[in-house]
Amino acid sequence: MKRNEDFFLQVYAVVRLIPEGRVTSYGAIAKYLGTGKSARVVGWAMNNAHNVTPSVPAHRVVNRNGMLTGKHHFAGPDLMQSLLEQEGIKVKDDQVQNFKEIYWNPVDELL
DNA sequence: CGATTGACGTACG
DNA sequence: TCGTACGCCAATC
Numbered sequence: 001m002k003r004n005e006d007f008f009l010q011v012y013a014v015v016r017l018i019p020e021g022r023v024t025s026y027g028a029i030a031k032y033l034g035t036g037k038s039a040r041v042v043g044w045a046m047n048n049a050h051n052v053t054p055s056v057p058a059h060r061v062v063n064r065n066g067m068l069t070g071k072h073h074f075a076g077p078d079l080m081q082s083l084l085e086q087e088g089i090k091v092k093d094d095q096v097q098n099f100k101e102i103y104w105n106p107v108d109e110l111l
Numbered sequence: 112c113g114a115t116t117g118a119c120g121t122a123c124g
Numbered sequence: 125t126c127g128t129a130c131g132c133c134a135a136t137c
Contacts, residue, residue: 025119025120026118026119026120027119027120027121030119030120030132035132035133036132037119037120037121037131037132037133038119038120038131038132038133038134039118039119039120039132040117040118040119040120040131040132040133040134041119041132041133041134042118042119043117043118043119044117044118044133044134044135045118045134046118047117047118047135048135058118061118062118063118063119063120064119064120068118069118069119070118071118072118073118074118
C-alpha cells in the first residue's frame with residue numbers, strides 16, 4: 001500500500017481546506033496527518049505541489065514562526081506575500097502579522 | 112547503495 | 125534571549 005502518495009494527497013487536501021485569510025504551519029499539518037515530528041516531509045509535499053492539480057494554496061502554509069520561509073519556491077519571491085495580502089493577511093518582513101489570530105489549526109478545526 | 116539536502120521543529124547550551 | 129545541534133522522513137546526487 002503506497003501510503004507515501006496518500007500522505008502527499010492528504011497534505012494537499014488539508015492545505016486546500018484552509019479558509020481564505022487563514023494560515024497554518026507545516027508542523028500542524030504533519031501532526032494532523034500523524035507524521036508528528038516530520039514536518040519536513042510536509043515541505044517536500046509542497047515542493048511537489050507544483051506538479052499537482054488543482055493547484056495547492058501553499059502560500060497559506062508557513063513555518064511555526066509565521067515566516068514565509070518557502071516564498072522563494074513560488075513563481076516569484078514576492079508572489080506568496082502578494083497572495084496572502086490579497087486574502088487580507090498582512091505580511092511584513094516575510095513574516096505574517098497577526099499570525100496567532102489567523103492561524104488555522106487542522107487538528108482543532110477538522111478533528 | 113551511501114551521503115547530502117530540504118518550504119521544520121524541538122532540545123540544549 | 126539567541127545560537128547551535130539533533131531528529132525525522134523522503135527525495136536527489
